[in-house]
Amino acid sequence: MLNSMTAPRHFRDLRAAPAPAASPRPLAPPDPQPQQQRKLVPVAATAALPAGKRVFLMLQGPHGPFFDRVGRLLRDAGAQVWRVGFNAGDEFFWSDAPRFIRHGSGPEDWPDHLDRIITEKGVTDIVLYGDVRPVHGAARVGAGPHDLVLHVFEEGYLRPFWITYERGGSNGHSALMRIPLREMRNALRNRVAEMHRPPARWGDMRQHKFYGALYHFLVLVANRRYPGYRTHRQIGVFQEFRLNLRRFLLTPFHALARMREAGAVRRGGFPYVLVLMQLEHDSNFVAHSPYRRMSEFTDEVLTAFARSAPRHHRIVFKAHPLEDGRGGIRHAILTRARDLGIEDRVHFVRGGKLARLLNQAHAAVTVNSTAAQQALWRGLPVKAMGNAVFDKPGLFSDQSLDEFLYDPRPPHALAYRRYRDFLLESSQVPGGFYAARSRAHALRIVVDMILAPEDPYQALFAGRGKYRQQMDGKDD
Numbered sequence: 001m002l003n004s005m006t007a008p009r010h011f012r013d014l015r016a017a018p019a020p021a022a023s024p025r026p027l028a029p030p031d032p033q034p035q036q037q038r039k040l041v042p043v044a045a046t047a048a049l050p051a052g053k054r055v056f057l058m059l060q061g062p063h064g065p066f067f068d069r070v071g072r073l074l075r076d077a078g079a080q081v082w083r084v085g086f087n088a089g090d091e092f093f094w095s096d097a098p099r100f101i102r103h104g105s106g107p108e109d110w111p112d113h114l115d116r117i118i119t120e121k122g123v124t125d126i127v128l129y130g131d132v133r134p135v136h137g138a139a140r141v142g143a144g145p146h147d148l149v150l151h152v153f154e155e156g157y158l159r160p161f162w163i164t165y166e167r168g169g170s171n172g173h174s175a176l177m178r179i180p181l182r183e184m185r186n187a188l189r190n191r192v193a194e195m196h197r198p199p200a201r202w203g204d205m206r207q208h209k210f211y212g213a214l215y216h217f218l219v220l221v222a223n224r225r226y227p228g229y230r231t232h233r234q235i236g237v238f239q240e241f242r243l244n245l246r247r248f249l250l251t252p253f254h255a256l257a258r259m260r261e262a263g264a265v266r267r268g269g270f271p272y273v274l275v276l277m278q279l280e281h282d283s284n285f286v287a288h289s290p291y292r293r294m295s296e297f298t299d300e301v302l303t304a305f306a307r308s309a310p311r312h313h314r315i316v317f318k319a320h321p322l323e324d325g326r327g328g329i330r331h332a333i334l335t336r337a338r339d340l341g342i343e344d345r346v347h348f349v350r351g352g353k354l355a356r357l358l359n360q361a362h363a364a365v366t367v368n369s370t371a372a373q374q375a376l377w378r379g380l381p382v383k384a385m386g387n388a389v390f391d392k393p394g395l396f397s398d399q400s401l402d403e404f405l406y407d408p409r410p411p412h413a414l415a416y417r418r419y420r421d422f423l424l425e426s427s428q429v430p431g432g433f434y435a436a437r438s439r440a441h442a443l444r445i446v447v448d449m450i451l452a453p454e455d456p457y458q459a460l461f462a463g464r465g466k467y468r469q470q471m472d473g474k475d476d
Contacts, residue, residue: 289386
């Protein structure tokens, strides 16, 4: 454990010697190629078809009625819409029974079944939520030979009150991974975007917990017509339901504990680095990080913190709002802290609002959580340990973890402004999946994006991006 007087030698040498005058990292010159020519995702010929000639196949969506509402609007536009269900929860949240296709066998039969559906129904488009779970990964691969448009929904890269709509893939498979900041700047050259402040509360969280508990209850008690169903989660259906129900019922008690834990941090008067936790079964963590378990990440961070952070600094682990305790992560963190002799410098906060903790934080560390954007918006240094759509020069720190915890470098403020504006003008849809008012706000916008011939990034590069009325905390 090191303080400012006992820092590693290379840190001391850097601090003692006057640093050479450093000029800001120059921004790359404009792209010599017209932005209209960039093809971020191969454009399927079917994307240009009118709605009346398109056949949509919807797979698993977020818990609740969001996909059903999208399907209704697509039918109203003249398209055919089919839904594949893999369990009783999928079936319950779909209202058009004649257009429901049951997949009752195991995942090993799914690629062949999908190929038959595409051929028999004349499918032109596939719509799904997240592209990593096995049935969706198979669909992402299977769409290619048929030249289909793949529409991918995800939780918002900007949160809360935004969801993500992309084509071809999301997170580590997103086209964002291949777009440099200079091209984002060029795309925004003739647009004036407002820097919207992230709302300080998550309007969908209670509904998210409710729909999750209901969904897994249905899978548990009404799944007899799906004998081959296997969850993509790491635990069984009964345990999933039990944890969802427990989380929902204990919400008031967790809120009290959270107020006590967060209050102790805010009133403590010490500098702290905030660790933005993720769910261990989150697809972004599973598919786009070097860790198998969240405890591997927290152990690495705690070890580096004990070794390199100034002794008067502390570290705060902020749990994901939907953390249900299945991985025993709180116990693992506190146990490792005791082993390292830093238990008095380690805090754990159960979910809740992120804004107030970020307002007083010294820096932030994450695997690849999209919550990092709230830290970047505030100008906080951010270290990402996995592949993330925010991992651009000038945004995330390129320091080693030890260097970052000792003396973190802040992001380039202008670079983040451009990045955020680019997202707000392209793939970020204001609204949410779960609460009625936020769902309605998103639906007003997203179906037109689905029916458009270009994906959100191509439209913006071509100068055809559309204004979206942003949502605020007073919308109803």
